[in-house]
Amino acid sequence: MPDQKNNNSSTSEGVHEDWxxxxxxxxxxxxxxxxxxxxxxxxxxxxxxxxxGRLQGRFLSLLANLIQANTIVEIGxxxxxxxxxxxxxxxxxxxxxTIDCNEELVSFQERFFNKSKFxxxxxxxxxxxxxxxxxxxxxxxxxxxxxxxxxxxxxxDAVLPKMRKGGLIISDNVMWSGKVLHNTKPKDKATSxxxxxxxxxxxxxxxxxTLLPFRDGLTLSRVL
Numbered sequence: 001m002p003d004q005k006n007n008n009s010s011t012s013e014g015v016h017e018d019w020x021x022x023x024x025x026x027x028x029x030x031x032x033x034x035x036x037x038x039x040x041x042x043x044x045x046x047x048x049x050x051x052x053g054r055l056q057g058r059f060l061s062l063l064a065n066l067i068q069a070n071t072i073v074e075i076g077x078x079x080x081x082x083x084x085x086x087x088x089x090x091x092x093x094x095x096x097x098t099i100d101c102n103e104e105l106v107s108f109q110e111r112f113f114n115k116s117k118f119x120x121x122x123x124x125x126x127x128x129x130x131x132x133x134x135x136x137x138x139x140x141x142x143x144x145x146x147x148x149x150x151x152x153x154x155x156x157d158a159v160l161p162k163m164r165k166g167g168l169i170i171s172d173n174v175m176w177s178g179k180v181l182h183n184t185k186p187k188d189k190a191t192s193x194x195x196x197x198x199x200x201x202x203x204x205x206x207x208x209x210t211l212l213p214f215r216d217g218l219t220l221s222r223v224l
Contacts, residue, residue: 057085064089069141074098076147087118138162146172149190175217
């Protein structure tokens, strides 16, 4: 999930990270709770680069607000940055259901969820997403897929029948640090699956899809 604001490397399109810093500076202010969460993630959690970046967080919030989501499903919570960003777009009686299998992150997640103004609207699940999803009643307005890449097809297939018409499925990390750009046969399964996933989602008859070269690649699929 690479895109660190302090990373001086170029993006896959050759755009310097200064562009992202400028864009973030000229976008909506970051809520204080997310600034605190970001700081603690970098201080206390392994692989902090997996956290959604500031600009992506504002983008997720905007999308959820545009949809006026009543039911959001997030597959892959990590430390909850995207969870709290998406929750900003919930209706007053809406819920975000977030699923993760890492038990070590539970106390960190709960501490920030409980201190947020969305504490009563966040439902956290610990376990295998493919086993948890059948428990979450549809229709879903927005789904954010940001977990193990090998199961992206399975996650997409599991949520699609429960999506409302006009709902949005967002798939993160679909550029996979640029690995999907190579024509040679991938050596790792995640890259291979993502290359196939990107091709399949583009042609899927039930969705209208655009892949954005944003951060590590973000696919937006509107359900038809």
